[in-house]
Amino acid sequence: MSSLRMNSMDEVTMQLVHYFITKENYQPIVVNGLQNEIWLENTDKYFEVIRINSNYIHNDEQLDFDLYKAKTVVKQIRKKMLSFKCNTLNIMLNVGDNVNNLSSSYKNMELLKVNSINDLGNDEGLASLFPELKNDIIDSSDPMDFFINITDDINEETERKSRLYDKVFSQKPIVVTYALIVINIIVFILQYMGIINTNLYATSAYSIKMGHYWVVLTSAFLHADIIHILCNMYSLYFIGVQLETVLGKKKFIVVYLISAIMGSLASALLSGGAAIGASGAIFGLIGAMLYFGYYYRLYLGNVVRSQIIPVILINLFIGFMLPGVDNFGHIGGLVGGIFAAMMVGIEGKSDKMNRLNGAIITIVLIAFLLFMIVR
Secondary structure, three states, rough: OOOOOOOOEEEEEEEEHHHHHOOOEEEEOOOOOOOOOEEEEEOOOOOEEEEOOOEEEEEEEEHHHHHHHHHHHHHHHHHHOOOOOOOEEEEEEEOOOOOOOOOOOOOEEEOOOOEHHHHHHHHOOOOOOOOHHHEEEOOOHHHHHHHHHHHHHHHHHHHHHHHHHHHHHOOOOOOOHHHHHHHHHHHHHHOOOOOOOOOHHHHHHHHHHOOOOOHHHHHHHHHHHHHHHHHHHHHHHHHHHHHHHHHOOHHHHHHHHHHHHHHHHHHHHHOOOOOOOOHHHHHHHHHHHHHHHHHHHHHOHHHHHHHHHHHHHHHHHHHHHHHOOOOHHHHHHHHHHHHHHHHHOOOOOOOOOHHHHHHHHHHHHHHHHHHHOOO
């Protein structure tokens, strides 16, 4: 006979946590300073955040205070999610009979009362939102077996996510970034020696109209002077090492080349004159990092909001303030990098439809820019 004792509220809590983590792919959020509450998130679901609250709510006044506390936590989570709103399901497990306002309307937060394990199979309650929940209820006749089954399943799912996280963020040999830096330096030396004629390989609307389509790529490996290439290669090293680590070599090179092409086309269409430099491709890498960071924002904390976005804004501002900077090429590369990252996909986050949409958008954008240039 099992010596483990478990009350009804504990059973409901464990059933819910098991279902949301193992079947709905939610993951726990660490919220400091709170007791008897479990917070879960999945940004791909309608309810991006789920709160399981076992604190006793005695009356309406206590409910109002509890909701104020919950909304404060949601506001903090929303900042990390980079979201203007955050649909939240607030599951209340311990509500007194004096509470009358659970049916009231709360902005972006739905309240749901669960009294017992029987409520999990009630089609008019939680199961109406998650129909598979009633099929996932684990037998609790033996509390010890119940506890072991629940924890084993959750640990297995947690380990799977940890392996994915390690695969994405673990340090890998950097090859493509260093190769691109070497190629750019070699090309610059050949330019300096007069072996490569810069004018023949620079991007311009005229050269594209003449059918020299290769310039949209070759121009990204040319530089005007030593300061130009030093700044770009430093940026390529700093950003490239990080992005190649999380994307992988093949995806990284695809993002780089597409960003270079998009930057060149945007420059040819909007800037006028000839353009050279790797900065459009580098902005594309920043765009891809922004796209990646959005999907892994809860892992990266405030990195997207405090580092990636400010870097983009500051560089674009500098580009508009200083003469001779091709900001349209930068913007084109940035946009190209975002959609190229969408096309190649983010490990563990992107599905086939998302990647297909990214490929279609990328092809349409390149075709549109080419059409506008040659028409």
